[in-house]
Amino acid sequence: MGNNTAVEVKNLIVHYETEEGIVEAVNNVSFSIEKGEVMGLVGETGAGKTTIALSIMGLLPHPPAKMYSGEIYLDGEDLTKKSLKEMQKIRGKKASMVFQDPMTALNPVIKVGDQITEVIKLHDPSLSDAEAQKKAIDMLEMVGIKGDRFEEYPHQFSGGMKQRVIIAIALACQPELIIADEPTTALDVTIQAQVMEMMKSLQHELNTAMLLITHDFGIVANICQKCAVIYAGEIVESGTVAHIFDNPMHPYTKGLFGSIPSLDKDVERLTPIKGQVVDPTDLPEYCSFYNRCDYCTEKCKECDPKLVEVEPGHFVKCIHVMQGAEEG
Amino acid sequence: MALLEIRDLKKYFSTPRGMLHAVDEVNLDIEEGTTLGVVGESGCGKSTLGRTVIRLLEPTSGTVMFDGKDITSVTKRQFHALSTQMQMIFQDPYASLDPRMSVAELIAEPIKVHKLTRNRAEISERVRDLMDTVGLARRLERSYPHELDGGRRQRIGIARALALNPKFIVCDEPVSALDVSIQAQILNLLQDLQQEKKLTYMFITHNLSVVRHISNEICVMYLGRVVEKCEAKELFVHPYHPYTKALLSAIPIPNIHIEQKPIPMTGELTSPINPPNACRFAPRCPYATEQCRSSEPALEEMTPGHVVLCHRAKELNDL
Numbered sequence: 009m010g011n012n013t014a015v016e017v018k019n020l021i022v023h024y025e026t027e028e029g030i031v032e033a034v035n036n037v038s039f040s041i042e043k044g045e046v047m048g049l050v051g052e053t054g055a056g057k058t059t060i061a062l063s064i065m066g067l068l069p070h071p072p073a074k075m076y077s078g079e080i081y082l083d084g085e086d087l088t089k090k091s092l093k094e095m096q097k098i099r100g101k102k103a104s105m106v107f108q109d110p111m112t113a114l115n116p117v118i119k120v121g122d123q124i125t126e127v128i129k130l131h132d133p134s135l136s137d138a139e140a141q142k143k144a145i146d147m148l149e150m151v152g153i154k155g156d157r158f159e160e161y162p163h164q165f166s167g168g169m170k171q172r173v174i175i176a177i178a179l180a181c182q183p184e185l186i187i188a189d190e191p192t193t194a195l196d197v198t199i200q201a202q203v204m205e206m207m208k209s210l211q212h213e214l215n216t217a218m219l220l221i222t223h224d225f226g227i228v229a230n231i232c233q234k235c236a237v238i239y240a241g242e243i244v245e246s247g248t249v250a251h252i253f254d255n256p257m258h259p260y261t262k263g264l265f266g267s268i269p270s271l272d273k274d275v276e277r278l279t280p281i282k283g284q285v286v287d288p289t290d291l292p293e294y295c296s297f298y299n300r301c302d303y304c305t306e307k308c309k310e311c312d313p314k315l316v317e318v319e320p321g322h323f324v325k326c327i328h329v330m331q332g333a334e335e336g
Numbered sequence: 337m338a339l340l341e342i343r344d345l346k347k348y349f350s351t352p353r354g355m356l357h358a359v360d361e362v363n364l365d366i367e368e369g370t371t372l373g374v375v376g377e378s379g380c381g382k383s384t385l386g387r388t389v390i391r392l393l394e395p396t397s398g399t400v401m402f403d404g405k406d407i408t409s410v411t412k413r414q415f416h417a418l419s420t421q422m423q424m425i426f427q428d429p430y431a432s433l434d435p436r437m438s439v440a441e442l443i444a445e446p447i448k449v450h451k452l453t454r455n456r457a458e459i460s461e462r463v464r465d466l467m468d469t470v471g472l473a474r475r476l477e478r479s480y481p482h483e484l485d486g487g488r489r490q491r492i493g494i495a496r497a498l499a500l501n502p503k504f505i506v507c508d509e510p511v512s513a514l515d516v517s518i519q520a521q522i523l524n525l526l527q528d529l530q531q532e533k534k535l536t537y538m539f540i541t542h543n544l545s546v547v548r549h550i551s552n553e554i555c556v557m558y559l560g561r562v563v564e565k566c567e568a569k570e571l572f573v574h575p576y577h578p579y580t581k582a583l584l585s586a587i588p589i590p591n592i593h594i595e596q597k598p599i600p601m602t603g604e605l606t607s608p609i610n611p612p613n614a615c616r617f618a619p620r621c622p623y624a625t626e627q628c629r630s631s632e633p634a635l636e637e638m639t640p641g642h643v644v645l646c647h648r649a650k651e652l653n654d655l
Contacts, residue, residue: 052515053486196377196542201586201598223516226588230596253592267520268590269549271572277527278549280520284485 013081014217015064015103015185016040020078022059025071029289033059033073035241041185041234044215048228048249050264051238054285057221059241061187064219065105066095083184101131104178108190110170114162120173121158124148127180147176152206168199175207182214189221204231225268229253237261240286240296243315247322257324259301295327303328337404338365339536340389340504345398347381347388354610358384360560362398363635366553368503371530371537373551373568375544375583379608381560382540386506389538390422391415402504420450423497427509429489433481440477442492443467446499466495471525487518494525504536511546523550544587548572556580559608559616562635566642576644576653579617615647623648 018038024031034056041047051057062068064080066087080087082103090098099105107113114123124144129135135143145155151172162170171191178186191207192200208231211218220232228235229249236246237260245258256262263281283300292298294309301308305328313327347359358381366372374382387393389400391407399408407418423446426432433442443463453459467474470491481489490510497505507526511519527550529535541547547554548568555565556577564577575581582599589596603620606612613632618624625648633647638655649655 052517197544197586198377198582198598198601200588202600204588205598224588225590229590229592229594230588249592253590264516265590267516269520269523269545271545271548271587271589274569275549277524278520280524281517282521284487284518285515 012042013040014043014045014083015219016079016081017060017064018079018081020060020063020080021076022056022063022068022073022078023076024073026289031072031288032291033241033288034063035291036077037238037241037243039236039243039246041217041219043184043217044212045234046211046218046220046232047234047236048232049219049221049236049238050223050225050228052223052285054288055238056241056288057238058189060238061105061189061219061221064185064187065099065103066090066092067099067105097131100127100177100183101181102183103185103187104181104183106171106174106178106186106188106191109194110167110174111194113174114170116162119159119161120165121145121148121160124173124177124180127177131181144176144180147180148173150179150210151176166199168195168203171195171203172206175203175210179210179214179216183216185217185219186211187219187221190223191220192227193222193224207231225253225264237264240288240291242296242325243323244297244325245323246315251319251322255322257318257322257329258297258326259303260297263300263302295325307331339368339403340364340366340538341399341401342389343399343401345385345388345400346396347384347393348396351609356609357560357611358608359388362562364555364562364565366504366536366538368536369530369534370552371539371550373547373554374538374540374557375542375547375554376557377542377583379559380557381608382557383508385557386424386508386538386540390419390424390504390506392424416450420500421502422504422506423500423502424506424508425490425493425497425510428513429486429493430481430513432493433489435481438478438480439467439472439484439492442481443495443499446496450500452500462499466499469498469529470495471521485518486514487521490514490522491525494522494529498529498533501533502535504538506538506540508540509542510539512541512543519546526550544584556583559606559611561616561645562643563617563645564643565635570642574639574642574653576638576642576649576655577617577646578621578623578652615645617646623652 020034020037022034024033037060049057078088121144124147125140128140128143145158149155153172192203232249235249235252236243239260245261256265266279281300286296294312298304298308308327313325313330315323315325316330318324318329342362342364345359345362349356349358362385376382388395395408399406440463443466444459447459447462464474472491511522539550551568554568554571555562558579564580575584582601585599601620606616606619614630615628615633618628627647633645635643635645637643638649
């Protein structure tokens with residue numbers, strides 16, 4: 009692990025044991041994010057994006073969730089070995105999370121200022137009430153809300169403002185890692201643009217590493233340096249944004265791009281990915297994208313392909329790419 | 337003659353604080369076999385417009401002519417017969433289907449309600465036809481909505497809308513709850529059905545790239561008013577209203593070689609309750625003048641077929 013690495017996830021496997029069977033949510037996922045870097049994690053519903061986020065935060069619901077393997081290094085320490093108490097000290101301090109729905113993430117009966125102060129006091133009990141409050145007001149102003157709204161309740165804020173408050177809470181202790189799980193999905197585009205601009209500049213200013221979970225390639229293009237595409241709990245392609253946008257190689261990544269209607273090109277018909285997402289309780293032994301892939305052959309059923317580095321930093325999990333690489 | 341002619345349509349809601357102008361003086365024509373896209377942000381009145389047009393909500397005033405008949409003045413009983421011609425596809429395929437009905441029952445429901453036939457064999461044949469049309473496997477006939485994913489549920493919603501052979505369908509955010517790969521499947525299905533059955537759509541969405549893809553014409557709404565309307569592609573090449581420009585600049589584009597600069601919008605949103613006699617966008621508009629704050633603009637044609645609701649549109653766009 010390099011000196012500059014903020015977080016590293018290695019061989020993460022998480023399954024949910026339910027009455028209907030074992031849901032193989034995350035299957036051997038590895039990645040790392042440098043300090044000051046933003047990595048986009050793109051995938052569809054049920055791909056395992058949120059499970060990865062919850063694993064890092066130590067918030068997986070046990071049961072039904074079970075982590076079969078995996079090491080998660082934050083600041084050189086393996087989070088999977090931490091006790092519940094130790095994790096409480098890390099959450100909000102070293103790693104914090106911004107949730108999707110700003111309407112439900114805040115407590116409706118506590119003043120927003122107090123909700124920010126709570127995090128600050130919890131992680132730095134030596135601060136006096138007045139000092140913590142002052143810091144909370146600074147945080148509010150940093151996310152573009154006037155400090156005099158400190159005493160107001162969440163219902164007095166619009167959706168975009170609430171998400172700013174949540175971001176203020178997440179940043180209050182200057183964490184090394186922020187996980188943003190679809191932070192702008194519930195917002196209108198103009199508000200989304202404002203919130204994204206703000207997150208971009210704050211992340212840059214504080215040199216925080218960020219894992220941005222989204223299904224929108226537009227947002228990835230706008231803010232991320234790296235990107236991983238996830239399907240059925242596996243990273244099928246990862247690389248810099250230049251790799252993913254200019255030279256997508258996995259059929260699933262290509263399929264996602266073909267599904268987005270363009271804003272400047274005229275396309276008569278979209279080219280969707282056929283079929284439905286594979287059932288995570290019944291994953292095949294071979295490539296899990298097989299039944300939806302336009303390029304599948306008998307060879308694809310022979311083995312589960314490995315992630316292959318096709319050019320420095322660009323990884324693809326597809327047997328055709330793997331064979332191409334072996335043949336040079 | 338257009339299939340649908342909407343004239344001075346208003347829908348106000350009475351609230352404790354005053355009248356909420358959800359839809360205000362909307363005039364629109366939709367030609368048969370075409371799609372009119374309606375875009376805008378939450379609270380702009382686009383869903384209320386869709387519902388008022390097919391009289392799920394009673395309009396406050398104004399008329400809607402459908403196929404030459406004024407549907408706002410007919411009695412409820414007469415409207416019931418007309419309503420087979422106008423159907424709706426709802427946004428949330430999780431909330432709009434009765435969880436205790438099977439797929440076949442859900443699709444048969446409109447046929448039974450409108451008593452198209454009482455013959456059971458005919459009904460189940462019609463249900464199977466509809467399932468084929470929307471791409472639902474016949475083995476799913478006895479499944480319940482909770483067993484199906486969002487894409488399949490939305491196909492049920494589409495089958496229900498098609499069950500009565502309508503001419504006109506209001507699609508209210510039909511793909512917003514779906515993943516992109518499934519979204520593309522449903523958009524293609526809607527386009528195929530339109531060609532096959534000469535359907536006319538009003539397509540309501542907040543997603544600008546989707547609306548560009550599927551529409552012939554687009555109207556942009558802001559706080560109950562249509563602020564700009566023109567041919568679909570034209571809107572993206574020549575947006576004239578300052579709000580349209582800000583909206584377009586805010587869309588994240590999936591291309592790393594384009595530097596994106598969203599036009600910032602500051603200022604308070606005008607309240608839709610008893611709005612003042614002024615341009616409703618003025619408080620957030622970077623070009624607002626005294627005139628904008630003291631009188632409401634009227635829709636004006638900039639170029640043929642391209643109308644804009646802005647006092648300064650001509651001057652700001654060198655027209």
